[in-house]
Amino acid sequence: MAYSLALVDLDGTLTDSAPGIIASITYAFDTLGLPRPSEEDLRRVVGPPIEESALRHGVPGERLTEFVTAYRAAFTGGGMLNNSVYPGIREALTTLLDGGIRLVVATSKPEVFARQILEHFDLDQFFEAICGSTLDGTRSTKADVIEHALKTVAATEGGLPQVSDIVMVGDREHDILGARTHGIETIAVTWGYAAAGEHAAARPRAVASTPDELAAAVLAP
Structure with a gap:
């Protein structure tokens, strides 16, 4: 499921x-x-x-x-x-939305900057919420950002699903470890900035090598 x-x-x-x-x-x-x-x-x-x-x-x-x-x-x-959207990302996000997946950004980047970037590249349309860190450092770790994202989703009309129905998608070990703090499963993507062996050491549930693989892993874990 x-x-x-x-x-x-x-x-x-x-x-x-x-x-x-x-x-x-x-x-x-x-x-x-x-x-x-x-x-x-x-x-x-x-x-x-x-x-x-x-x-x-x-x-x-x-x-x-x-x-x-x-x-x-x-x-x-x-x-x-000075940034660009990875090839295939828009198509993968469209596939996920069409498949009924709710999407929320959870980034260590300050939320104010994340919003500007996503709006600039017209990616904000895919996400029901954009959650990031604070400029003053009071919410800085990935675990903190994920907690903020979960609270944000819980306050929406759709509410927060059970933990087993949530997945964190990211390219670095701190995405995986931060999600694990909350009991959330993870999918690592290989087109980002992880060092050799980083994913193996962090042990995500799955690894996706292309945006198409990512969409498939979310839709059919």
């Missing part, structure tokens, strides 16, 4: 946001006079909360606020829309 509700990540799942995010993070490192991470490490900052990625890649805690401010200046100044 198909799931009835799919929580869907944004960066690395719906859109290839790496060019804009990496350029904005590079700008922040340069602005603070800090050494840039390697190109491989820069790709790994895409997906998790920016604060978590910054600390993991050498930003001192006492300079974190300064770093995030510089990053967001570059991101809102143009990096946000």
Whole structure:
């Protein structure tokens, strides 16, 4: 039996946001006079909360606020829309809606930015809610964002289905681990930014290599 509700990540799942995010993070490192991470490490900052990625890649805690401010200046100044929708995503979302699946975005990106991106690419039409993190960091982990998404859905006319009818779709381990905190099954997608072996270590219920495979996995788990 198909799931009835799919929580869907944004960066690395719906859109290839790496060019804009990496350029904005590079700008922040340069602005603070800090050494840039390697190109491989820069790709790994895409997906998790920016604060978590910054600390993991050498930003001192006492300079974190300064770093995030510089990053967001570059991101809102143009990096946000240096982005593209993955081929096949619109078709997959259409297939899921036609199959009766409710769709909600659950992203570690600040909600205000997620809304602008989804509206820019005309993807907001597919989702009944767009849920993300807060700019002040009070809702930052993926588990926090998923909790926010569940509460948002619960307050809708359709209400919240039982946990076994919900699935989280994402490209990184924090999507999988955050969903597991709430007892939610997961489907990992391979076209995002996960490192080699990341999915195997996190153990999603299923792995999809194309948007068509993703739609099939949600509709017939």
